[in-house]
Amino acid sequence: MYARAWVRVKSVYDEPLWLLVNIGFPLFTSTGMALLYRSAGLASFSGFAILGGIMMAFWGNVLWGMASQFYWDKQVGIFDIYLVSPASITAILVGMSIGGIFSTAPSAVITAILGWLLFTPPIAPSWLAVILVFTITLISLYAVGMLLSSLYLAYGREGEAVNEALSEPVTMLSGLYFPTLGSTSPFPLALQAVISLIPLTIGMDALRRTVFYSEDLGSIASSLAVLTAMTLVLIFSASRALKILEERGRKEGTLSVRLR
Amino acid sequence: MLRKTILQPTNMPIVETQRLRREFQAKKKVITALEDIDLQVEESVVFGLLGPNGAGKTTLIRILSTLLLPTSGKATVAGFDVAKEPEKIRPLINMASGAERAGYDFITARGNLWFFSQLYGVDSSVANRSIETLSAALRLENYLDSKLYTLSTGYRQRLTIARSLINDPRVVFLDEPTIGLDVMTAKSIREFLVSQAKDQKRTIFIATHNMAETEAICDRVAIIDSGRIVACDSPASLKKNFGAPATVMEVSPPLQSLQAISSVRGVKGATSAIDADRGVARLKLIVDDEGAVKAVGAIVESSGSKVLQSWMQEPSLEEVFISLIGRGFAERESEDAN
Amino acid sequence: MKTLRAIVASAWVGWEREIGWTNPVAGILVRTAPITAAVLTAAMVYWFGSSRVGVFSPERLAFVIVGSSLYAHVGAYAWLPTSAIAEGKWSNVFTHVYITSTSSIPYLFGRGVAAFLSSVPMAVFSLVAAYFFAQGLLGSAPAMTASPASILMLLGALIVDFPAAMGLGFILASHAIIVGKFEWALPTYIAGVLMIFSEALFPASVLPWPLSLIAEALPFTYFIRASRAALIYGSWDLYVSAMVYALPSSLVLLFLGLMVFKWGEKKGRQKGLIDRKVG
Numbered sequence: 001m002y003a004r005a006w007v008r009v010k011s012v013y014d015e016p017l018w019l020l021v022n023i024g025f026p027l028f029t030s031t032g033m034a035l036l037y038r039s040a041g042l043a044s045f046s047g048f049a050i051l052g053g054i055m056m057a058f059w060g061n062v063l064w065g066m067a068s069q070f071y072w073d074k075q076v077g078i079f080d081i082y083l084v085s086p087a088s089i090t091a092i093l094v095g096m097s098i099g100g101i102f103s104t105a106p107s108a109v110i111t112a113i114l115g116w117l118l119f120t121p122p123i124a125p126s127w128l129a130v131i132l133v134f135t136i137t138l139i140s141l142y143a144v145g146m147l148l149s150s151l152y153l154a155y156g157r158e159g160e161a162v163n164e165a166l167s168e169p170v171t172m173l174s175g176l177y178f179p180t181l182g183s184t185s186p187f188p189l190a191l192q193a194v195i196s197l198i199p200l201t202i203g204m205d206a207l208r209r210t211v212f213y214s215e216d217l218g219s220i221a222s223s224l225a226v227l228t229a230m231t232l233v234l235i236f237s238a239s240r241a242l243k244i245l246e247e248r249g250r251k252e253g254t255l256s257v258r259l260r
Numbered sequence: 261m262l263r264k265t266i267l268q269p270t271n272m273p274i275v276e277t278q279r280l281r282r283e284f285q286a287k288k289k290v291i292t293a294l295e296d297i298d299l300q301v302e303e304s305v306v307f308g309l310l311g312p313n314g315a316g317k318t319t320l321i322r323i324l325s326t327l328l329l330p331t332s333g334k335a336t337v338a339g340f341d342v343a344k345e346p347e348k349i350r351p352l353i354n355m356a357s358g359a360e361r362a363g364y365d366f367i368t369a370r371g372n373l374w375f376f377s378q379l380y381g382v383d384s385s386v387a388n389r390s391i392e393t394l395s396a397a398l399r400l401e402n403y404l405d406s407k408l409y410t411l412s413t414g415y416r417q418r419l420t421i422a423r424s425l426i427n428d429p430r431v432v433f434l435d436e437p438t439i440g441l442d443v444m445t446a447k448s449i450r451e452f453l454v455s456q457a458k459d460q461k462r463t464i465f466i467a468t469h470n471m472a473e474t475e476a477i478c479d480r481v482a483i484i485d486s487g488r489i490v491a492c493d494s495p496a497s498l499k500k501n502f503g504a505p506a507t508v509m510e511v512s513p514p515l516q517s518l519q520a521i522s523s524v525r526g527v528k529g530a531t532s533a534i535d536a537d538r539g540v541a542r543l544k545l546i547v548d549d550e551g552a553v554k555a556v557g558a559i560v561e562s563s564g565s566k567v568l569q570s571w572m573q574e575p576s577l578e579e580v581f582i583s584l585i586g587r588g589f590a591e592r593e594s595e596d597a598n
Numbered sequence: 599m600k601t602l603r604a605i606v607a608s609a610w611v612g613w614e615r616e617i618g619w620t621n622p623v624a625g626i627l628v629r630t631a632p633i634t635a636a637v638l639t640a641a642m643v644y645w646f647g648s649s650r651v652g653v654f655s656p657e658r659l660a661f662v663i664v665g666s667s668l669y670a671h672v673g674a675y676a677w678l679p680t681s682a683i684a685e686g687k688w689s690n691v692f693t694h695v696y697i698t699s700t701s702s703i704p705y706l707f708g709r710g711v712a713a714f715l716s717s718v719p720m721a722v723f724s725l726v727a728a729y730f731f732a733q734g735l736l737g738s739a740p741a742m743t744a745s746p747a748s749i750l751m752l753l754g755a756l757i758v759d760f761p762a763a764m765g766l767g768f769i770l771a772s773h774a775i776i777v778g779k780f781e782w783a784l785p786t787y788i789a790g791v792l793m794i795f796s797e798a799l800f801p802a803s804v805l806p807w808p809l810s811l812i813a814e815a816l817p818f819t820y821f822i823r824a825s826r827a828a829l830i831y832g833s834w835d836l837y838v839s840a841m842v843y844a845l846p847s848s849l850v851l852l853f854l855g856l857m858v859f860k861w862g863e864k865k866g867r868q869k870g871l872i873d874r875k876v877g
Contacts, residue, residue, distance in 0.1 A: 021783040028790020032799055033643050036662070039800035040647030049643070165628040168635035177639055178646040186642050186735045284870065325697050328870045351699035362690040364611060366618050371611075378607030379698035379705060381600030423694070 022107040025060060026053040030111060033177045034119050047121030047212055052176035054108045054115075055204060058141055059171065061104040063163045066096055066145030070153045071160070079153075089246065090239045093149060097142035122212075129210040129217045136227045137203025143234035144199060150241040174200035181205045199230045272339055274431055274463045275301035275324060280333035282319055282487075293319040295487045297333070301465060301480070303430070306457045308478035309467040310577065312589040316487040317467035318357075321433045324465070325355040337431060351380065355433040356424035358440065361416055365409040369400065369419050372408060373426055380427035387426065394422040397452055414445040421449060425456065431463040432456070438473060450477045469589060471577040483581060485592065490584050495577060502583050503575025504528070507545045507553050510568040511560055514541030518591065520559050521545070526552030531578075531588025540568060546583045604700035608708025609715075612678070616716040626723075629716075633670045633724040634731070640666040640799055641732050641740075660740035660830045662799055663728050665822050669798035671721035671756075672818060675713035676763040677785045679706040679771030679859075684781040693873035702863065703856065706771060710764050718756060742829050751828030751837050758841060759821035762848035765855030772862025778874055797822050817851055820844035 030053025034046035073079040082092055115121075152162070171177075173195045179185055180201060181192055195201045206223040209215040217224075280297035283290050294316045301307045309317045322328040323335055326346035334341065340348040356362070363372040370391060377387035395401045398418040403411055411419065417437070424432050437453070438446035454477050456462045468474055474481050475495050482492040491498055514534050515521070521530050526549030533542045543560075547553055557567050573579070582588055587595070617625060644662045648654040682705070686692025695705045733739040770788065774781040793799065795813045802813035813819050820840045827836035866872045 017780055017783065021780050021786065024783065024786040024790055028787070028793055032790070032793040033640075035794065035804055036640060036643050036799045037647045039804040040644050040658075041651040041653045042647035045647055045650070161624075161628045165631050168632035168639070172635040172639040172642065178643045184646065186645060188735075322870065322873065327693065327697060327867065327872050329868050347699070347701075350697055350701065353697070355694070355697060357690075360690040362694050364615075364689065364691060367611065367614050371614070375607050375611050376694065376698065378603045379695060379700050381603050381699060384603075427699070 018103075019106050019110075022057065022061075022104065023110050026057040026107060026111045027114060029053055029056060030115055030177075031118065034115065034121075038119075043119070044122055046115075046119040047123055048179075048208065049177055050112065050115030050119065050121060051207060051211060052171075052204075053111045055137070055141075055176055055200070055207075056171065057104050057108045057111060058101070058138060059176070059200065060167070061100045062141050062145035063148075063167055065100050065103075066093075066142065067148035068152055068160055068163055069096060070149050074153070089242045090146075090235075093146045093238065093242075096149075097145060100142060100145070101138055124212060124214040126210050126214050126216045129215065129220055130207070132217065132224065133203065133206045133210055133220060133227075136224060136231065137200065137207065140199035140203060140227050140231040140234065143231045143238065146238035147234050147241065150238050150245060153242075154245050170198060170200065174198045175204050176200070179205065179208060196226075199227055199234070202227050202230070273300040274303045275299065275307075275335075275337050275465060277320075277324075277335040278333055280320075280323065280335050281331050282316075282323060282328070283331045293487050294323075294330075297487075297489055299482060299489065299492065301463060303463050304457055304461040305479040306454060306464045306466065306477050308474040308481040309465070309484055310469065310471065310474045310481050310581075311467075311484035312469055312592040314593065315469075315484045317469075317484060318435055319487075320484070321355065321435050321465070321467050324431075325353060325433050326350060351427065352430045353433065354424040354427055354429040354431075355435070356420045356437065357435040358417055358420070358437045359435070360420075361408070362420060362423065363408045363416075365407065368405050368407055369395075369411065369415075370404040372419065373404075373423055376423050377426045382427060390426055390428070391422075394425055397455075398422050399448070414441055417441060417445070418449065421452070425462075428460075429462065431465060434464065434466045436468055436470070437466060438468075438470065446473070453477060471581070471589075475577050481577065483577075483584060485581075485585050491580070498577065498580045499575045502580045503577075504546050504548070504579060504583055505575055506573045506579045506582070507547060507570060508573050509543040509545070509556070509560070509570040510540050511543050511565050512538075512540040512568055513565055514539075515543070515560065515563060515565055518543075518587070520563075521556050522586065524552050524555045524559065525549070527556065529582035529584075529586040529588075530556075531582050531591055533588075533590065544573070544578070544582065544588065546579055601700055601704045604698075604704035605708040605711065608705040609712040610708075612682075612709035612712025613716065615709075616712055626720075629720050630723050630727065633667065633674075633720060634727045636670055637663055637666045637724055637728040638731055638735075641728060641736075644799075645732075645736050654738070656738050656741040657830060659732060659736070659738065660742045661801075661826060663725065663732060663740050664742065664826050664829050665796075665798040667721055667725040667728060668822050668825050669793060669796060669818075670724065671717050672759065672763050672792070672796075672821075673789055674717035674720065675710055676767045677770065677789075678710045678713040679764075679767040680774045680781055680785050682706055682709045683771050683774040687874060690873075696863075696872050703768075703859065706768065706859075707764065710760075710767060714760055714763075743832055744829070745832075748828045748832060751834075752825055755821050755824040755828065755837075755841065755844070758824070758844050758848055759818065760848075761852035762817040762821065762844075765848070765851035765853070768852075768855030768859040772859045775862045775866040775871055776869075778871070792816075792818060795819070815847075817844050817847035820847065 030049045033049035033052060037043060037045045037049055070079055073082065082089060173180060175181065180187055180195060182205070185192055187195070202223050206220045209220060277297045277299045280294055282294040283292050297320065309320060311317050319328065323330050323342060324337055326342055326349055329343055336342065337349045338352050342349060373391045374387055377390065395404050398421060400415060400418050400422060403415050421437060424434065438449055441449070450473060453464050457464045466478065478495060480492065480494055481498060482489050484490070491502060493501065515532065518530050518532055521527060526547050528546040528548055531544045535542065545553065545556060560567055578588065585592065640662050641659060644659060645654060648658065683692055686695065696702050729740055729742060766788065770785050773784045796816055796818040797813060802810045802819065805813060820843045824837050824840035824844055827833045827840055
């Protein structure tokens with residue numbers, strides 16, 4: 001677990017250009033959205049856009065650095081080494097997640113600092129709640145990555161296409177840049193119920209409430225409980241899915257077959 | 261074929277280089293990949309550029325095929341300067357590397373060949389005929405409509421060779437065209453290349469480190485080492501002029517180093533190949549003094565190894581290389597690695 | 599004729615690449631869902647912000663939808679030369695394309711044509727989908743009109759924008775030849791710059807001076823303005839005034855792109871980067 005996290009973090013910190021590359025997308029998108037808020041007459045809501053940019057950095061990492069990672073590892077033959085090593089695949093996934101969080105953190109921090117300097121959005125954080133919600137949201141996000149990672153292993157190259165297809169719709173539905181839950185959401189209640197199954201939706205909603213509206217732990221307790229439960233289910237499912245796929249792959253002899 | 265209208269054999273060499281030099285900047289130092297290369301390659305021959313890995317073969321092919329500019333000196337193909345007139349050279353040449361897969365996985369072998377023919381402006385009907393002819397000659401017909409990723413290494417390599425001929429080039433540059441192939445496939449590709457030179461009047465320029473291949477099919481061979489051409493002639497003349505019979509010793513256990521042997525008076529060159537299964541090393545010596553063989557035997561014994569048997573071997577290009585450079589390919593490559 | 603053959607063959611390869619899906623329905627969904635979602639995200643942000651302060655306007659909603667759809671369309675094919683080179687380095691195809699008698703420009707142009715042709719229906723589909731989704735979710739139809747005249751005007755704008763997008767594509771392709779990795783870094787940044795400076799989401803006037811001047815200089819701004827003139831305002835005058843700038847600036851950018859690309863190729867040939875192995 002430690003080794004896989006180390007590889008991920010080292011590969012990013014040894015290559016400073018990586019940081020520059022990673023910052024681009026979340027920074028420009030959040031700046032664009034913040035200016036859109038400003039043009040719509042609500043400059044004070046630019047904070048929503050910056051918060052969205054921060055979480056976008058992690059969501060992007062989950063999709064491109066986690067979900068499709070095993071597919072690439074399989075292509076270059078590293079996945080075979082994971083399988084024959086005594087380490088469990090779940091441990092490797094957890095290591096990848098920890099590495100992913102640490103390697104994405106600088107991009108998220110720079111997006112936050114630059115966004116704040118450019119737009120100085122009003123914030124009223126309830127810090128303890130913010131930290132707790134942020135942490136659990138991140139864990140749940142990477143748990144989604146773990147599950148996707150195991151699924152992509154089964155679907156191979158199509159996983160990349162699924163990444164493409166998932167990225168923006170999840171960004172929209174989970175409300176990275178605007179609220180999608182509650183009375184201010186443009187979505188009907190039925191759709192809100194469906195999108196609540198995405199942990200990022202609950203996390204973003206709770207983050208907005210704690211960062212901008214000073215809501216404390218008490219008022220977001222239910223969100224935290226749901227997020228925690230979802231995270232546990234996701235990690236368990238990812239682990240089970242991996243085991244099933246590994247067994248199936250061994251039977252069918254497809255585990256170390258390179259995909260094209 | 262489309263080339264017949266433009267190809268008139270001339271007395272000029274089809275490929276010529278004069279004092280060709282290429283340097284690469286690597287961090288804080290300058291690496292000279294080619295130095296003072298003077299070559300003349302006639303038309304319709306199979307020309308071999310033989311050397312160990314890292315000798316500069318690929319760099320020379322990259323320059324001649326207009327992929328890389330020389331640092332100094334001059335190179336011409338069909339009389340056109342590679343640095344100044346690449347657009348005039350490109351219709352007349354093509355290239356292929358055995359080690360790479362050059363084509364789109366998502367289209368068929370036929371689709372790939374047609375696509376490249378169009379980049380040379382070949383009329384579709386002519387291109388289709390060429391595809392049929394080349395695939396028949398290379399025994400690719402049954403795989404023409406298969407997507408590239410479904411082809412085995414051997415068939416991919418055949419396709420790569422077919423692609424390199426799709427514009428009916430006057431000169432084809434091939435970098436290790438049979439690397440990684442089984443013996444029979446490699447043999448059939450070699451035969452095909454020879455027929456291309458003899459029957460189609462094409463110049464086949466092969467860069468290789470395969471001495472047997474060079475000896476089998478090349479009309480002329482340039483031996484390159486550390487970026488310099490050390491000899492250039494027909495294989496027979498090279499063997500006659502530079503080759504000497506080698507003394508081969510089977511030694512067990514293998515020696516750690518050849519340094520002591522190379523410094524023996526009368527030893528012009530030495531190379532060693534290890535047969536791991538038998539736990540022996542085959543030590544090949546080129547000597548100009550019979551006494552040197554005895555001295556080497558003494559060194560082997562004193563280092564704790566034994567000479568199991570020894571015999572004389574007629575010169576091949578390997579002996580030519582050892583005699584010119586003092587070491588074999590393996591030793592040169594490990595020196596470069598260090 | 600030779601160049602045309604090369605362009606057609608490259609467009610064919612590009613088309614196979616773009617539409618080569620085992621399941622065409624999945625292929626269309628994968629291509630259109632992200633664009634539609636991105637357009638809707640922008641529309642929702644506008645709706646949320648403007649309705650909070652009571653300044654919501656269906657015309658501005660249409661402004662955001664048209665701008666963001668066409669921005670995505672430009673992105674879909676302007677990056678094509680970069681991806682063709684990045685993929686070509688990995689698969690060794692680019693080396694062999696480069697040494698052909700027509701070399702790389704017709705090849706990249708043909709690939710760009712294929713990407714353009716496959717992107718236009720996707721952009722139109724996303725535009726229509728975003729229109730109906732926005733109408734269904736927000737209960738207010740974006741103020742857009744579609745008539746034969748407006749569609750023809752949009753088509754004209756799309757065609758005029760093509761040289762500009764290819765020009766930008768060639769500039770980025772030159773960068774892709776020279777760098778050994780992170781070919782996508784510069785395009786990502788340029789995409790970000792275009793999002794902010796091409797009036798994709800908001801009028802250039804939102805930007806502080808002198809940043810607004812950048813928006814006023816980009817051909818993409820005028821392409822999006824012309825498209826809005828066609829689809830939202832139905833104004834021939836606005837359309838013509840945008841196209842009068844869009845056409846020459848688009849051609850200038852193409853010319854500039856080709857010059858930069860030739861320079862990049864020359865640098866690549868000097869430094870031995872054309873056939874650099876990656877991956």
